[in-house]
Amino acid sequence: METERSKQPTEITNRADRLKRLSEKRRKCLEANAAERAAEVTRQRIRSQDYRNQSKSTNGEEPSSDNVEENEQDRLNWTARQWEEYEKSKLRGKKQGFKGHFDLAHATYVKEISRKLVDKDKYKRAMEGGQLLLNIHLEQADIEALANSLAAASERRLKRRKTQESGGDFITEKNRQFNMKLDREYGKE
Numbered sequence: 001m002e003t004e005r006s007k008q009p010t011e012i013t014n015r016a017d018r019l020k021r022l023s024e025k026r027r028k029c030l031e032a033n034a035a036e037r038a039a040e041v042t043r044q045r046i047r048s049q050d051y052r053n054q055s056k057s058t059n060g061e062e063p064s065s066d067n068v069e070e071n072e073q074d075r076l077n078w079t080a081r082q083w084e085e086y087e088k089s090k091l092r093g094k095k096q097g098f099k100g101h102f103d104l105a106h107a108t109y110v111k112e113i114s115r116k117l118v119d120k121d122k123y124k125r126a127m128e129g130g131q132l133l134l135n136i137h138l139e140q141a142d143i144e145a146l147a148n149s150l151a152a153a154s155e156r157r158l159k160r161r162k163t164q165e166s167g168g169d170f171i172t173e174k175n176r177q178f179n180m181k182l183d184r185e186y187g188k189e
Helices: 002-058 067-076 080-093 101-115 120-129 140-168 173-186
Strands: none
Touching: none
16 A cells, blocks of 8 residues: 555656656747748748749849849839729729728719709809809799709608618517517617
8 A cells, every 4th residue: 555655656756757848848849840830931932032033034034133122123113004904903803892981972972963953154153253142042943953852852761761660670570569669668769
């Protein structure tokens, strides 16, 4: 019995020593692996540069020792047409989709403005006068056009509100009823 107890502490210390040795060996292996990986990346870069220089020398061009400066020089020598083609190719790769609220708002503004009928001659005459008009008199047609556009916008908002209340945004009828109950209890915020 005593021999078993006396063996246990030595066995535990042996295991602890072995664990320390293995963890040290693991750390050294990881360091060596990282160094080897960095060396391999460097070798690959050198091979790639050598290949590029060799292909340029076979094409009759003079190989460049500093590839970064060469790329910058190429970018500086591009014409405006080449830049436009480059920008188009970059845009082709990206999905266009919805670009943001500002773009949507601008598109809506342009659409609304295109619907308006503006008498350009009348506008130019008013601008050429250069005097501040204190007595502004609007024509009946302008007033009616403004009233019609406001009514159309109001009608669109009303339609949108009706479709939302009719169940367009709810998963089930029970969910719609529950949301209506919450609105009655706590009011819309």
